[in-house]
Amino acid sequence: MTVVREASGICTVIVTVDAPAETISEMEFHARDGLVRFKEYKGFVSGALHKSTDGKRLIQYLQWETEADHLACMNDPRWDDRPSTRRFMEHVESGGAQTDVRVYEVVSSSKGRE
Template sequence: MTSPATNISVTTGTPQITLVNVFTVAPERQNDLVEALDEATRSIFTKIPGFISANLHVSLDGTRVVNYAQWADEASYSAALRRPEVRRHVEHSAGIAQGL
């Protein structure tokens, strides 16, 4: 489950930012969270200027989901967070994770 990016790398000396979000989730909800994050990446984030990529990783015990996302710069990321559809996604995903 990744965005359509073809070249993902961490670079220095550029305004690019990388975010690593670690969600704690009940094991029976891990798949729900992965699906919500993957759907939001495909339907929301890939359409927002400055978005580069997102990759999801799951723990074997089912209690963690890691979302590794890259943005062109901090301004693009900050602007995305002000969008209503992004705020709804953040609240929805947090609700799944907090349903421990």
């Protein structure tokens, strides 16, 4: 379960994908596949995928035990063998989609009423 709180020691990774609505569905397929595959990797804590209501942006929120765990997953050469990865990268390399991957620390959080 995704828990967001300061000083948790958890590595937070946020991936943003911007693309035309007709491209986002393919990008979404790859991101969904990733959420399933990440469970196979050491240090994966949780993840969630969000799509904007205009269908032109994906936000993937990931939590890893350490940044090293995240990087080990991302650098695994097995990703290159996945058809969804190849298609995802084709969109990025052709300029059909823009991505941003950053590591964050939680500096503040709030919880609603129970």
